Amino acid sequence: MRSRSSFAIVTNNGCVSNMTEPIPALEVHDLDAWYGHTQALRKISLAIVEQRITAIIGPSGCGKSTFIRCLNRINDLIGGFRVAGRVLFQGQDLYAPDVDPIEIRLRIGMVFQKPNPFPKSIYDNVAYGPRLCGLKDPVRLDLLVEESLKKAALWDEVKDKLRRSALALSGGQQQRLCIARALAVEPEVLLLDEPCSALDPIATARIEDLLLDLKKNYTMVIVTHNMQQAARVSDSTAFFMLGQLVEFGPTSRIFTNPLEKVTEDYITGRFG
Amino acid sequence: MKLAAADLRHMLRLRRGTEFVFKFVAVAALLIALGSLATLLIDAFLDGAGRLSWQFLTSFPSRRPEEAGILSSLVGTVYLILLTALVAFPVGVGAAIYLEEYAASRWYSRLIEVNIANLAGVPSIIYGLLGLELFVRALGLERSLLAGALTMALLVLPIIIISSREAMRTVPPSIREASCALGASRWQTIWHQVLPLALPGILTGSILAFSRAIGEAAPLITIGALTYIAFLPDGLLAPFTALPIQIFNWVSRPQKGFHANAAGAILVLLVVLLLMNALAVFLRHRHQQRLRL
Known part of the structure; x- marks a missing residue:
């Protein structure tokens, strides 16, 4: 597992430089993606800034999910998927031949659309990632599980039933458990693929509060269908359509003064 | 569309009629199946x-039916099936893991898939001929317990592979993605997520395959398993006999007493089968409980 010290250096660098100029955590250059013969992304280029929340919006099938799934190479699991272009993570191309996708996924965590806890206990869900990395010491595991659940604002609700099945939790709790599970491997970036689409408004509000809180330490990319959500939580917003990036900029500007007509039509609900 | 009341009534009556006919056919089919089994x-x-x-269970075969027993064939069957499971289960599950999780969907993996499905339908006597040529003659294992078990393993392999793949396919992709997104390697995902979830299905399929093997006489007769054995196998290379062979042998004798013996041996075989199936149910149930926590 990555040592804590290297994490601190990166964070410090980020903090110091943030005062002058935002540091990109991820830089995407001319990204194309295909499922078999179907092209899902066309020449996407954008930079995701450290310790900010970047929202990806756009109509269904526009490539939002494909895009975010390119950022930790989870799409490698899908047969017939391929990409062209570069995704730079701290200057290193994720798709370079010598890069191990496992290391990428340890440093760039992901939360999925539907809560997908493992059919194990709450404790074992959170401890899964650290255990795979070889952490066996029960005392440190206990601490890490508690810390991760606290970060995901779930600790108070589950601290007395850590050995109970994760499947017994409510949908919103399950999704926060998935966030805790992702945080337990101490990633630098957190990708969230429509994390609230299966949740009710109260659970959604809790997750949004959580994201704003996590922003202090993590770079986040969130795909969302919910325009208000993008406006509420994100610092920058990217609008995708038909596999292309239409517009990318500060959220406040995208929502008040979009440069493109389609963006305006979409966010005002005239189509989509 | 608006129907007149009379038309509607007529249509509903027709539907109820069809419903009744199909229900009758289904029940009749069930009764025929269960009835013949009960008979x-x-x-x-x-x-x-x-x-x-107790004497029947603990005696060796004999020329006098009232003194004959099934000790050697019962022990032979138990050894045979344990050995078969020991060989076929890891190989079958391993092959299924490769085909389901690692092999890319290319023309050759589809070819392998079709061939495995076909192998599952090959008559058991063909496997007996293969075992005779390969294990008994080429590998020089003679008519041994090991040769029999290896032949049986070949016979059940396709079924184990197919049912294991099916069980693994029921594991939702979201679980695999979640595991991979946490930095698990492919093998870690298989070991910690896919196999535990698929295990009940794999076990059920495998145990049913072994119950099929337990009743097979043809391949064992083909490789030349003996019918009259008055000792217990003392090693992998010892000659052996099994219950179906003993039954086959007794049924073909003219004396009435041996026919009763055959029926007794059938009962014992059925009990062994039931015990194995009960084991499958038990394992599956216990596993599901563990998953539910």
Whole structure:
């Protein structure tokens, strides 16, 4: 597992430089993606800034999910998927031949659309990632599980039933458990693929509060269908359509003064 | 669309009629299946129950039917099936893991898939011929327990592979993605997520395959398993016999006493089968409980 010290250096660098100029955590250059013969992304280029929340919006099938799934190479699991272009993570191309996708996924965590806890206990869900990395010491595991659940604002609700099945939790709790599970491997970036689409408004509000809180330490990319959500939580917003990036900029500007007509039509609900 | 009340009533009556006919056909099919099974059981019980005794279980075969027993064939069957499971289960599950999780969907993996499905349908006597040529002659294992078990393993492999793949396919992709997104390697995902979830299905399929093997006589006769054995196998390379062979042998004798013996042996074989299936149910149930926590 990555040592804590290297994490601190990166964070410090980020903090110091943030005062002058935002540091990109991820830089995407001319990204194309295909499922078999179907092209899902066309020449996407954008930079995701450290310790900010970047929202990806756009109509269904526009490539939002494909895009975010390119950022930790989870799409490698899908047969017939391929990409062209570069995704730079701290200057290193994720798709370079010598890069191990496992290391990428340890440093760039992901939360999925539907809560997908493992059919194990709450404790074992959170401890899964650290255990795979070889952490066996029960005392440190206990601490890490508690810390991760606290970060995901779930600790108070589950601290007395850590050995109970994760499947017994409510949908919103399950999704926060998935966030805790992702945080337990101490990633630098957190990708969230429509994390609230299966949740009710109260659970959604809790997750949004959580994201704003996590922003202090993590770079986040969130795909969302919910325009208000993008406006509420994100610092920058990217609008995708038909596999292309239409517009990318500060959220406040995208929502008040979009440069493109389609963006305006979409966010005002005239189509989509 | 608006129907007149009379038309509607007529249509509904017609539907109820069809419903009744299909229900009748389904129940009749069930009764035929269960009825023939019950007849077989009752017949075997009436003929063989009188022969069931401790002496029957603990005696070697004999020329006098009332002194004959099934000790060597019962022990042979148990050894044979344990050995078969020991060989076929890891190989079958391993092959299924490769095909389901690692092999890319290319033309050759589809070719392998079709061939495995076909192999599952090959008559068991063909496997017996293969075992005779490969294990008994080429590898020089003679008519041994090992040769028999390896032949049986070949026979059940396709079924184990197919049912294991099916069980693994029921594991939702979201679980695999979640595991991979946490930095698990492919093998870690298989070991910690896919196999535990698929295990009940894999076990059920495998145990059913072994129950099929336990009743097979043809391949064992083909490789030349003996019918008259008055000792217990003392090693992997010892000659052996099995219950189906013993039954086959007794049924073909002219004396009435041996027919009763055959019926008794059938009952014992059925009990062994039931015990194995009960084990499958038990394992599956226990596993599901563990998953539910």
